[in-house]
Amino acid sequence: MRSHDPEKMSVTPLESFPPIDQWDDWMEYDAGAWPKKVERRSMLVPTTCFNCEAACGLMAYVDRETLTVTRLEGNPHHPGSRGKNCAKGPATINQINDPQRILYPLKRVGPRGSGRFERTTWDEVLDVFATKIRQALNEGRKTEVMYHVGRPGEDGYMLRVLQSWGVDGHNSHTNVCSSAARLGYALWSGSDRPSPDHANAKFMLLLSSHLETGHYFIPHAQRIVEGKKKGAKLCVIDVRLSNTASRADYWLAPWPGTEALLLLAMARVILVEDLYDAAFLEQWVNWRQFLAAKCPDAEPTFDRFIVELKKHYAFATPEAAAKECGVEAETIVEIAREIGRAGSAFASHVWRNAAAGNLGGWQVARCLQFVAVLVGAVGVRGGTNLHSVNKFVPAPFSIPPPPEVWNDLLYPPEYPLAHHELSFLLPHFLEEGRGKIAAYFTRVYNPVWTNPDGMLWERVLKDEAKIELHAALTPVWSETAQYADYVLPMGNAAERHDLMSQETHAAKWISFRQPVLRVARQRLGHDVDLTYQANPGEVWEENEFWIELSWRIDPDGSLGVRAFYESPYRAGEKITIDEYYRWIFENSVPGLPEEAAQQGLSPLDYMRKYGAFLVEKEVYQGHLTPLGSEQMEKAETQADGTIVKGGQAIGVVAGCVPRVGFETPSRRLEIYSPTMADWGWPEHTLPGYIESHIHRKHLDRDRGEYVLIPTFRLPTLIHTRSANAKWLYELSNTNPIWVHPEDARRLGVETTDLVRITTRIGHFVNKVWVTEGMRPGVLACSHHLGRWRLFDDAGTERWASAKVSCDEIEPGVFRFRRVEGIKPFVSRDPDTRRIWWTDGGVHQNLIFPVQPDPVSGMHCWHQRVTIEPARPDDQYGDVQVDTTQSIEIYREWLDLTRPAPGPEGLRRPRWFDRVVRPVAEAYRMQRT
Numbered sequence: 001m002r003s004h005d006p007e008k009m010s011v012t013p014l015e016s017f018p019p020i021d022q023w024d025d026w027m028e029y030d031a032g033a034w035p036k037k038v039e040r041r042s043m044l045v046p047t048t049c050f051n052c053e054a055a056c057g058l059m060a061y062v063d064r065e066t067l068t069v070t071r072l073e074g075n076p077h078h079p080g081s082r083g084k085n086c087a088k089g090p091a092t093i094n095q096i097n098d099p100q101r102i103l104y105p106l107k108r109v110g111p112r113g114s115g116r117f118e119r120t121t122w123d124e125v126l127d128v129f130a131t132k133i134r135q136a137l138n139e140g141r142k143t144e145v146m147y148h149v150g151r152p153g154e155d156g157y158m159l160r161v162l163q164s165w166g167v168d169g170h171n172s173h174t175n176v177c178s179s180a181a182r183l184g185y186a187l188w189s190g191s192d193r194p195s196p197d198h199a200n201a202k203f204m205l206l207l208s209s210h211l212e213t214g215h216y217f218i219p220h221a222q223r224i225v226e227g228k229k230k231g232a233k234l235c236v237i238d239v240r241l242s243n244t245a246s247r248a249d250y251w252l253a254p255w256p257g258t259e260a261l262l263l264l265a266m267a268r269v270i271l272v273e274d275l276y277d278a279a280f281l282e283q284w285v286n287w288r289q290f291l292a293a294k295c296p297d298a299e300p301t302f303d304r305f306i307v308e309l310k311k312h313y314a315f316a317t318p319e320a321a322a323k324e325c326g327v328e329a330e331t332i333v334e335i336a337r338e339i340g341r342a343g344s345a346f347a348s349h350v351w352r353n354a355a356a357g358n359l360g361g362w363q364v365a366r367c368l369q370f371v372a373v374l375v376g377a378v379g380v381r382g383g384t385n386l387h388s389v390n391k392f393v394p395a396p397f398s399i400p401p402p403p404e405v406w407n408d409l410l411y412p413p414e415y416p417l418a419h420h421e422l423s424f425l426l427p428h429f430l431e432e433g434r435g436k437i438a439a440y441f442t443r444v445y446n447p448v449w450t451n452p453d454g455m456l457w458e459r460v461l462k463d464e465a466k467i468e469l470h471a472a473l474t475p476v477w478s479e480t481a482q483y484a485d486y487v488l489p490m491g492n493a494a495e496r497h498d499l500m501s502q503e504t505h506a507a508k509w510i511s512f513r514q515p516v517l518r519v520a521r522q523r524l525g526h527d528v529d530l531t532y533q534a535n536p537g538e539v540w541e542e543n544e545f546w547i548e549l550s551w552r553i554d555p556d557g558s559l560g561v562r563a564f565y566e567s568p569y570r571a572g573e574k575i576t577i578d579e580y581y582r583w584i585f586e587n588s589v590p591g592l593p594e595e596a597a598q599q600g601l602s603p604l605d606y607m608r609k610y611g612a613f614l615v616e617k618e619v620y621q622g623h624l625t626p627l628g629s630e631q632m633e634k635a636e637t638q639a640d641g642t643i644v645k646g647g648q649a650i651g652v653v654a655g656c657v658p659r660v661g662f663e664t665p666s667r668r669l670e671i672y673s674p675t676m677a678d679w680g681w682p683e684h685t686l687p688g689y690i691e692s693h694i695h696r697k698h699l700d701r702d703r704g705e706y707v708l709i710p711t712f713r714l715p716t717l718i719h720t721r722s723a724n725a726k727w728l729y730e731l732s733n734t735n736p737i738w739v740h741p742e743d744a745r746r747l748g749v750e751t752t753d754l755v756r757i758t759t760r761i762g763h764f765v766n767k768v769w770v771t772e773g774m775r776p777g778v779l780a781c782s783h784h785l786g787r788w789r790l791f792d793d794a795g796t797e798r799w800a801s802a803k804v805s806c807d808e809i810e811p812g813v814f815r816f817r818r819v820e821g822i823k824p825f826v827s828r829d830p831d832t833r834r835i836w837w838t839d840g841g842v843h844q845n846l847i848f849p850v851q852p853d854p855v856s857g858m859h860c861w862h863q864r865v866t867i868e869p870a871r872p873d874d875q876y877g878d879v880q881v882d883t884t885q886s887i888e889i890y891r892e893w894l895d896l897t898r899p900a901p902g903p904e905g906l907r908r909p910r911w912f913d914r915v916v917r918p919v920a921e922a923y924r925m926q927r928t
């Protein structure tokens with residue numbers, strides 16, 4: 001029975017949670033033994049969820065007798081999630097006990113893609129990759145080692161590994177996810193993510209569905225509810241009636257791709273009705289640069305700036321927006337006035353949604369931030385902070401130097417302003433002969449399924465001349481892993497170490513992911529040197545894998561790699577994972593050593609016990625941080641208050657104090673972007689509206705053309721990561737096409753009827769769901785479902801995937817057809833015999849051509865499609881794709897780019913960051 005004594009509660013007042021002093025030996029009665037009273041005793045070990053990016057706290061219950069994890073709940077000590085989780089958090093137990101999971105390292109024994117693997121040893125894996133990488137480094141091929149990550153789930157560890165090898169080899173999934181929104185935010189402030197303070201807001205505007213999904217789902221959802229309880233109003237902009245929209249005070253469903261104009265119309269109302277925060281704008285916006293560029297003859301005063309700004313946005317009337325967006329003009333005005341009344345207590349967010357769907361989607365984020373800047377809601381209580389102010393990444397004991405090379409496969413010259421690597425174009429670049437890869441690691445990354453043009457991924461992954469050696473680091477089978485040379489089982493949330501922080505609210509925190517069975521054994525006094533000794537089978541954790549691999553790449557230290565893996569406590573000896581985190585917790589987390597000491601614990605033991613630490617609360621206004629005397633040494637202050645040192649602005653005087661300002665070249669919020677002008681996009685120097693590739697004028701309604709929104713998340717699944725959780729698939733196992741009743745009538749279809757959806761490169765066949773929760777003329781389909789496998793014993797999990805055949809029916813044209821749906825099967829988990837669902841959904845991404853935005857590099861997900869009732873030969877789940885046509889479309893989009901070099905012969909503006917940032921000289925195209 002649980003304690004309900006409030007005096008013994010944990011620091012977060014959950015209704016009920018075991019008191020801390022019983023975490024090592026917590027007794028409860030076995031529910032399965034009822035009505036007998038059978039005691040079960042557990043240890044409570046905290047860790048961090050790994051099923052989405054929010055990094056919520058989890059608490060594992062480890063049975064003291066069997067040393068198995070019996071369940072996972074929320075960790076009340078976690079500052080972001082405060083003891084709460086979504087369905088995916090507790091479902092981690094399914095992932096631990098998954099009878100289909102890969103428990104040992106596997107080596108391919110047939111041709112790539114044949115599905116034939118055999119068990120191998122970690123020793124062999126490490127030697128094979130160490131030899132290959134050492135050879136590449138010795139031969140100066142430092143762009144041929146690539147680590148391609150889907151969900152990082154950690155901060156900084158892997159960047160350090162790649163830097164220690166001296167390679168420019170970090171690739172990510174960000175350009176199929178968030179790089180458009182990131183660019184929009186970064187152009188304003190240099191910080192690429194919003195950190196809204198929902199709990200203290202008076203008005204919240206979301207282009208997202210944070211009450212059910214999104215960055216950062218559970219931490220945000222609870223604070224949105226908190227804000228609403230305190231009287232804040234919520235507006236949701238989404239073509240789909242999401243759960244979040246259903247709880248909003250205002251739900252706007254504009255025509256997809258017009259969101260930027262809708263936001264500009266709100267901005268215009270705020271300007272015209274003088275609802276803006278003049279003092280904030282005058283101090284912090286680069287209005288002088290705006291005037292100098294746009295009206296060089298104008299008197300350089302703030303009043304004149306406002307006049308000119310009103311003139312510039314005169315086109316964005318509510319009436320014009322109403323016509324373009326399909327939203328009532330009065331509603332736009334009403335919402336703008338609400339925002340004006342909320343003033344700086346205006347919290348807002350866009351991440352994927354419209355930013356990820358449209359050509360020019362980065363302007364959606366930029367226009368949203370424009371509204372926030374106008375009302376002074378930047379970095380203040382109740383407003384929208386910069387992520388860089390709230391996210392806290394502590395430094396490790398040593399940092400390797402930046403790489404000296406530039407990898408054009410990651411940042412090609414056509415996309416100098418791309419916010420992240422052009423990851424989804426990698427196969428196209430390899431096909432064009434732009435390079436090859438000697439050693440390729442995919443990690444929690446499934447591009448064959450997740451990315452557009454998946455058949456091109458399949459082609460290059462099978463080509464041993466283009467990718468010589470490929471290891472899939474994954475806790476679960478995937479459509480991509482089946483093409484790898486080695487499939488390496490890595491731990492899930494309860495089986496590995498990582499350190500994470502997210503900008504979930506106005507605070508800084510860290511969360512420690514840890515292998516709970518290893519920690520439990522150590523609490524009992526067992527010796528465990530490496531995590532795999534406590535994990536199921538031979539499941540490793542990546543932290544230890546990279547240490548071991550790096551050590552073998554450079555066994556004698558001659559390459560300069562090994563030094564970064566030597567213990568900071570035992571000179572010349574290999575670092576242990578305890579030592580890596582011990583050093584960080586002792587030296588890089590302010591307040592942690594003191595807090596730990598108060599409890600008689602070492603900092604590492606504190607983190608092992610509580611799993612998270614609040615570094616700072618009530619974090620606001622990072623831009624007001626004063627510059628220190630050392631920073632001000634040899635600095636000059638210009639007439640406009642800009643503080644310059646060594647030819648670069650380092651801050652701004654505000655309130656007579658020198659302050660750091662924002663992370664832009666001007667140290668101000670840049671409404672006018674000189675960077676856009678300098679890099680060949682003078683028409684986009686200001687927040688503006690770019691007509692999307694799926695704009696109505698591009699649609700032929702007589703041909704039955706519609707827009708397909710293929711991006712929305714379900715609350716219960718996460719991309720291709722959650723196929724190993726049976727509970728989640730029992731909850732969500734189909735992804736029908738959302739169709740408005742008017743469109744359904746026009747098409748002559750009803751719910752469950754089959755339709756054929758056709759893009760420019762292929763078609764799929766899916767069911768419809770007729771719903772009024774959809775804007776007429778627009779279709780939607782969730783992107784999580786539609787997993788497939790070619791084999792029974794390799795490929796995606798059987799409770800999550802249909803078995804399919806894949807045939808080349810014409811040269812370059814492939815057809816996937818279902819061989820069998822999901823059905824019960826025999827395993828050590830009796831539940832697999834009780835599987836009742838058969839569907840699993842339809843894979844849509846295969847028929848999407850690549851559509852890279854020429855500025856941000858973001859894949860523009862929304863599709864122009866035709867929809868028709870299924871044809872006589874069509875079968876549910878059919879997918880057909882023409883790879884010749886997909887390459888044509890790649891070239892069409894490539895033609896939209898305006899390639900580097902930019903000023904000074906650079907590949908990319910120097911102030912634009914990169915995940916692994918090479919030396920400054922590498923930014924230059926023609927190097928001296």
Ligand code: SF4
Pocket residue numbers: 049050051052053054055056081084085086087088089090216217218219
């Ligand atoms: S929101 Fe859900 S899936 Fe994401 S970290 Fe939190 S519990 Fe895990």
